[in-house]
Amino acid sequence: MEILKVQGVNKAFGGLRALNDVNLSVEEGTVHAIIGPNGAGKSTLLNCFVGRLIPDTGSVMFGNTSLIGLKAHEINQAGVSRVFQTPEIFGDLTLLENIMIPTMARRDGEFALKAWGRVDQDAEIRDRSMHMLEDVGLASKKDMIAGSLSRGDKRRLELAMCLVQDPKLLLLDEPTAGMSRADTNNTIDLLKRIGERGITKIVIEHDMHVVFSLANKISVLAQGTVIAEGTPQEIKGDPRVQEAYLGGAHL
Amino acid sequence: MSATPTPTRDLLMFVVFAAAVLTMPMWLAPIGAGYPDLLQKFAIYGLFATGFNLLFGLTGYLSFGHAAFLGVGSYTAVWTFKLLGMNPIPAAIMAIAASGIFAVAIGFVSLRRSGIYFSILTLAFAQMSYNLAYSVLTPITNGETGLRVLRSDPRLFDAAGQGDGPLVSTLFGIEMSGYPGFYFCAVLLIIGFFIAQRIFRSPFGTMLRAVKSNQNRMNYTGLNPRPYTLAAFVISGMYAGLAGALLCITDPLAGAERMQWTASGEVVLMTILGGMGTLLGPILGAGLIKYFENIFSAFNEQTLHRIFGFLPDFLETPVVAITSLFVGEGWQLTLGVLFMLIVIFLPGGIMEGFSRIGRMFRRSSGAKGSHQTAPAE
CATH class of the missing domain: 3.40.50.300 (P-loop containing nucleotide triphosphate hydrolases)
Known part of the structure; x- marks a missing residue:
């Protein structure tokens, strides 16, 4: 098909x-x-x-x-998800946040005003994101700022951000x-x-x-x-x- | 920078902050800032800057027209006093609602652009509001004279109250002047800080930081940045509206000059001076600027002569002549120099200074620790 x-x-x-x-x-x-x-x-x-x-x-x-x-x-x-020629990631945020954002986007849609609960206490999002980071071998760097990664790692991170959405x-x-x-x-x-x-x-x-x-x-x-x-x-x-x-x- | 603080650390930070705000009259007294008028200003402008930082610090959208919301808040509060009565709580609620609606309208238009164009659009809207308040809207704003509460106003719920003397808002019989006025504002600052803290740590806050970091990636991640920025803009406008209402509780007077661009610029300075994107920074910046404004502007040549009196005469005269440029009317010169120094040497503001000192301290104590264990080996 x-x-x-x-x-x-x-x-x-x-x-x-x-x-x-x-x-x-x-x-x-x-x-x-x-x-x-x-x-x-x-x-x-x-x-x-x-x-x-x-x-x-x-x-x-x-x-x-x-x-x-x-x-x-x-x-x-x-x-439909896209990986760019030069990796487009959230350079000021941590790796974990970088993955959590697409995970939340998939679950909550294009806009959700969730301004009260803590983002790091959302077990579902956190587990899924950590799982994905482990999958691409970046779990040990989860608290690093994404902008400081090597080019190869940025690419892997971007790919993980796309994959976590199950496109x-x-x-x-x-x-x-x-x-x-x-x-x-x-x-x-x-x-x-x-x-x-x-x-x-x-x-x-x-x-x-x-x-x-x-x-x-x-x-x-x-x-x-x-x-x-x-x-x-x-x-x-x-x-x-x-x-x-x-x-x-x-x- | 690494992971976000744990809930326990956040709670601790909140408790320490609340305690520090409520005890300000005590610990600020030695530096001459322990009087209610100034303390109240600290609280009000701290709230204003906290709200501004929710937009600027998190999303990176630099609004140059936030004074418009301050003005809308003030006018709404005075009208609420005039129509409903002198209780500050309805005034605050009405001010938040009015500035929120106003922010939806301005934000809807301005947020179509980002960067410098957004700043210019907000500046234009604020200047328009300022000029409208001065001219066309005189029936609502009372133009140049400013809007004040008159004895002939209906004041539906307490028309019979308050006999002679100046009109001051009263909360269940307590006059909102002096220390009660300060504590009312302080409690609202603490509530405002708590809400800001929740937003910082929430999924919504993370999305706002994503807007600042990379809008392109956000789009391709299935997120629509526009409603996020609009929500941040409206929340931050509501903070400004509340601050505007609080400016009227002790002195129920609203004037158009509150909307002028200098007031919008001031809140930008406060946020950058303290540290944009941090929770405490903008409040510290607001305090510092208001302190300079009140303390340094009160200095005159006599005070300087007293301070430098120990110097021999041939030195004292030039020293006083030079320093006098920086005090009194020239207090903004001191502020300008301080601002330049901070932006050049501490781009992250006062908060960056604190974290640098913290790191130095940890490093030196760590070095000492290893020193002490060395002989044992």
């Missing part, structure tokens, strides 16, 4: 056609990678899924809900950008483990090692158009992809 269906999406910035009649269909439970050269429109497409950009034409259906025109927080409440669809924008080989491998392992929870993922990635070790299906975007689609094996052998994306070099 498909969880996300993108049909005929166009987006232009002035004279630049960033997206040109993009069609995409993401199956539930799969890892779908979107690759393409710089400026191909990958991030623009992702921004159209989360309410940051509104496509000029076309439709983006998440299950039976249209995502077009919804606000970012409404899209999240519908079950139906997780969008990952270059989850290993700027990471060392070791950190990259750790992240791949973590993402594979999440795979076991059956969360559908869309990954934008430059690192072919990451793409081929994670993805079930790959769409190749070039100049705003999907030029190829298929399994990693099919994509590896596709001459058009090698031409457009790899500049003709042999993979």
Whole structure:
């Protein structure tokens, strides 16, 4: 069953056609990678899924809900979480608070005026958050200020903040950008483990090692158009992809 | 900075705070601040700054128009006195309600923008309110003269009460002047502090700090920052309204100058001076500024000559000449210098100074401890 269906999406910035009649269909439970050269429109497409950009034409259906025109927080409440290229976390707050906020957002909705009880006495939220921190190996740092973490740890924290919400669809924008080989491998392992929870993922990635070790299906975007689609094996052998994306070099 | 204090520590902090506020007449007497008028100001402006800090300290939204709420609170309180009677409790309740409604309207518009644009919008609203109070709204505000309670007012519930003498609000027969006036304000400050403490530790407080930290992440976490900031704005406006009402209980007079931008700026100074985002900081900042205003502005050349009398004449004259610039009318110069020093050397305000001293003390006592155990090894 498909969880996300993108049909005929166009987006232009002035004279630049960033997206040109993009069609995409993401199956539930799969890892779908979107690759393409710089400026191909990958991030623009992702921004159209989360309410940051509104496509000029076309439709983006998440299950039976249209995502077009919804606000970012409404899209999240519908079950779509996003990891950013540079980790977006609450840098002035502790790790535990960073996780508790999305946990509360999932339980209490987009706004709840709970101004009387103590946040640290909410056992349900606290246990869930601690459990998640243990899962990503950050439990020992729970009282640290998140802004002081290393880049790799910030990334893991951000991922944990998304996972604790049990999203139906997780969008990952270059989850290993700027990471060392070791950190990259750790992240791949973590993402594979999440795979076991059956969360559908869309990954934008430059690192072919990451793409081929994670993805079930790959769409190749070039100049705003999907030029190829298929399994990693099919994509590896596709001459058009090698031409457009790899500049003709042999993979 | 690490985990939030435990409930026990919070309770201890509250008890110590309450005790310190109630015993202010005793421990502030040696530095010349132990008289009810000034103490009452400490309590009122402490409350004002506490409320302001709930918005500025937690969400980072810098309102430059909070004096408008102070003014609305004052006018509402005086009108309540005029119509219902001189009991301060209905006046306080009405002031909180009126400033809350006013804050919903201003906040709804201003909170569409953040950063400097939000500050400018609130400043514009406050200046508009100030000018309206002076001109168009004269039937309600009595313009330049200021609104006061007259003997001919209906005062529904106590028209028969109080014969001659100046009109002062009375709580069940106790006149709200002198120490009773101070204690009434002190109790409200303690209640206000308690509520602020609850908000700081609540899920709502955590969300407000999330607004300050990263609104983008908040959006993508499924949270709508707007109602959170609006709620914080309204609560903080209500604190200001209550403070405005309390300013009228001893002297039931409300004037437009209470809404002027200098008053809005003052509460910003108080909060930054004491330490934004801390519970006690803004109250300390308010106390310090009001103390300077009252004590330093009362100094004149004679007092300075008395203080520096021990110096030889050729030194005394220039010293007095220079220091006299900083006292009396020039007390704000002292405040300005102090403010600069604190912002440059202690960006976290007085509270940061305290925590630095605390850390130094702990480190030195820790070092001493290890010293003492050394011979045993």
